[in-house]
Amino acid sequence: MISIIYLIVTSLLVGHTLGTLHHHNRKPPPQPPVTRFLDFILPDSDDGGWDVLADDSSLRLAAPGPCTVDVRHARDLTQQQFLETYAYNAPVIIVGASDNKDFRALTRRSSLLSWLGESKVRLSSANTYSYDKRDVTFSTYCHQHMKPQSLQTLANETFYLFGDHSHPQWLSLLEDYNIPPYSLPGHSPMLSFGVAGPGSGVPFHFHGPGFAETIWGRKRWFLAPPDAAPIFNPNRTTLQWLLEDYPKGPPLESMLECTLNPGELVYFPDRWWHATLNIDPCVFVSTFLSP
Structure with missing residues (x-):
């Protein structure tokens, strides 16, 4: 009788121990992925009328890539969490x-061409330093400068629209943009509006902190910390770097990247290196944070 009781107690103890071990070794359930904003604000076919070459995919050389940047939903990211985790540390x-x-x-x-087609805009060369400028009408820019980027064209030979808006109607347009609900102490927001063709972009450069939102189209971002400067030629396009230079160079373990969908934004801290590549014709707004 004693032996039977001993066996029962032993079995219970072993079962309890194994159950406890199993409980402590169990991994926490995975968190649900953040729903990317595009999924519920835009139908897949709606490109705002910008993708006039959508039927000729052979002209496209740029493609989305992986996402190694943290993705957070605004409802789960408070201002305090933003300051503690990202503002000074990471995109x-x-x-x-x-x-x-x-x-x-x-x-x-169609709306912008109807409203601002004949207004003058200033284009910047799409190299690291953006030192060359050209003035054209917005209509001319849309019809002549937004073709898919060629691998044979250098960055200093490519011109795109970003910032440098002096026409009052452009400033009026930006008044309707809702800036991101996050801020840095002692910094004020300054807005820049851009429109660019597929395959275009800006090679690696750095400046102060800020946000960048994609309004129409998809934009691929590459980011690296201030102390891990990427190897690149400032006069070669991001497309040339990605397809021809990057595969030959040493791996950059500190490099981060992600492709923004319409309605999403990226935050980049002060002096972080970043390069951009427009997958589609893109409309975008940057909110630079100035001390």
């Missing part, structure tokens, strides 16, 4: 940060 993709559906409607291709 982050933020989903659902601002409601810019009205601004998106204003920046459809």
Whole structure:
């Protein structure tokens, strides 16, 4: 009788111990992925009228890549968490940060051409230093400068629209943009509006902190910390670097990247290296944070 009781107690103890070990070794359930904003604000076919070459994919050389940047939804990221985790330390993709559906409607291709087609815009060369400038009408830019980027064209020979808006109507347009709901102490927001063709972009460069939101199209970002400067030629395009130079160079373990969908934004800290590559024709707004 004693032996039977001993066996029962022993079995219970062993079972309890194994159950406890199993409980402590169990991995926590995975967190649900952040729903990317594009999934519920835009139908897949809606490109704002910008993708006039959508049927000729053979002209496209740029493609999305992996995402190694933290992706957070604004409802789960407070201002305090932003300051503690990202503001001075690392980039982050933020989903659902601002409601810019009205601004998106204003920046459809047909709307902008109708409203601002004959206004003058200043184009910048798409190299690291953007030292060369050209003035054209917005209509001329849309019809002549937004073709898919060629691998034979250098960055200093490519011109794109970003910033340098002196026409009052451009400034009026930006008044309808809702800036991101995050801030840095002692910094004020300054807005820049851009439109660029597929395969275009800017090679690696750095400046102060800020946000960049994609309104129409997809934009691929490459980012590296201030102390890990990438190897690149400032006059070669991001497309040339990605397809021809990057595969031959040493691996950059500190490099981060992600492709922004419409309605998403990226935050880049002060002096972080970054390069951009427009997968589609893109409309975008940057909110630079100036001390």
